[in-house]
Amino acid sequence: MVIKILVIAVAIYLLIAIAIYFLQHYFFFRPEILPSNFQYEYPFDFEEKTFEMEDGGSINSLHFKVPNSRGVVYYFKGNSRSIKGWGKFATQFVGNGFDFFVMDYRGFGKSKGKRTEQKLYNDSQHIYRHLQKTYSEEQIIIYGRSLGSGIAARIASWNNPAMLILDSSYFSFYDNVRRWAFMLPLKLVLRYKIRTDQFLTNIDTPVHLLHGSRDRLIPVSHSRRLLEINPSQFTLTEIEGAGHNNLPEFPAFHEFIYQRLNRDIILPKNSKAI
Numbered sequence: 001m002v003i004k005i006l007v008i009a010v011a012i013y014l015l016i017a018i019a020i021y022f023l024q025h026y027f028f029f030r031p032e033i034l035p036s037n038f039q040y041e042y043p044f045d046f047e048e049k050t051f052e053m054e055d056g057g058s059i060n061s062l063h064f065k066v067p068n069s070r071g072v073v074y075y076f077k078g079n080s081r082s083i084k085g086w087g088k089f090a091t092q093f094v095g096n097g098f099d100f101f102v103m104d105y106r107g108f109g110k111s112k113g114k115r116t117e118q119k120l121y122n123d124s125q126h127i128y129r130h131l132q133k134t135y136s137e138e139q140i141i142i143y144g145r146s147l148g149s150g151i152a153a154r155i156a157s158w159n160n161p162a163m164l165i166l167d168s169s170y171f172s173f174y175d176n177v178r179r180w181a182f183m184l185p186l187k188l189v190l191r192y193k194i195r196t197d198q199f200l201t202n203i204d205t206p207v208h209l210l211h212g213s214r215d216r217l218i219p220v221s222h223s224r225r226l227l228e229i230n231p232s233q234f235t236l237t238e239i240e241g242a243g244h245n246n247l248p249e250f251p252a253f254h255e256f257i258y259q260r261l262n263r264d265i266i267l268p269k270n271s272k273a274i
Helices: 002-028 083-094 117-131 147-158 173-180 196-202 221-227 251-264
Strands: 046-052 058-064 072-076 099-103 140-145 163-167 207-212 234-239
Touching (some): 046 117, 072 083, 083 099, 083 251, 117 147, 140 147, 147 163, 207 251
Parallel strands (some): 072 099, 140 163, 163 207, 207 234
8 A cells, every 4th residue: 555655646646747848938938929910109209129030939029118228128028928918118218318228028918939948048138139239238238037037137247238137036946946846856857947046156247236125926035046146247136025026116225216217327428329
């Protein structure tokens, strides 16, 4: 009887591990899919652009623009919905004189193609190169939110933007998943590692971390650990009482954005989009 119970337990364990391996896209990503003819509507100027990738995939994006732009915020969104809903975050940045660029990852919104960790990085780097045709690197701010924070850190480590802002970041995607599935062989079954911690050891640009003190999805301890990587170059702002999805409800969030965009960033003299 004991052997039978053990066999059943092992079988269940293996089935769960196999399910995680093959179905993790459904666990970790909650995309909103939009029809190809969907029309975005916003109260300020923007341009929709779709990038055709070499492997047949495509990346749909929105580029919000302001007159006499001081630069651009390259924004990496979280793991849910599409840029139809995330475009509203442009307000915070265009109001401070910056253009705002956001894209949908593969399988989100109008973006197409198979999604892998490496393709997330490759697509993001391709678009960074596109932005460099319009802006100097001193005018590019990379902003990563939640899932997007690790991708943002990867791109910042490959380039030299003016600043990297990580909003509700994880030490690594692996570390955060391990909180919920510590009993599984994650090193074998997890296809997304996203080692934010490793990326930040290879970065020269200023890094500003932002986190809610009551974040239950990604605890603030993750950002505290990231801060320890280079406390002389990184800063951490903890918003007391904030959770994972309500940071904009707190005045401290808006103060953080204003300070980073107007006090901390040093743009080239007489800088303008090139």
